[in-house]
Amino acid sequence: MAATPSPFDCIQSTRLTTRCVEYLIDRAGRGLPEGALIGYKDGRVQTIPLEEFPRMLEPAAARPPAQWWMRLRGRPGPAPAARGDAGMTPPAPDRANKGG
Secondary structure (H helix, E strand, O other), X not given: OOOOOOHHHHHHXXXXXXXXXXXXXXXXXXXXXOOEEEEEEXXXXXXXXXXXXXXXXEOOOOEOOOOHHHHHHOOOOOOHHHHOOOOOOOOOOOOOOOOO
């Protein structure tokens, strides 16, 4: 059973949903049927074309090769810039939610 979403979770999901809807409206208005990933990169919500997805993964581990949390474990892994910053960065802490 999942826990009740925190205010931080609600704000983040609203930001991601808003960006998704804006992306879909923009592409539909231009007649461009494109899919994309959405997530936090460089501290901002960004969309990434689906064509880039295979390049973003380390096949053996089924995850991005460079991830922000690897530094916490003492294993730097590949530099983020080496593969186009394939590891999504964590969201910036919300000021309203001091716990992060």
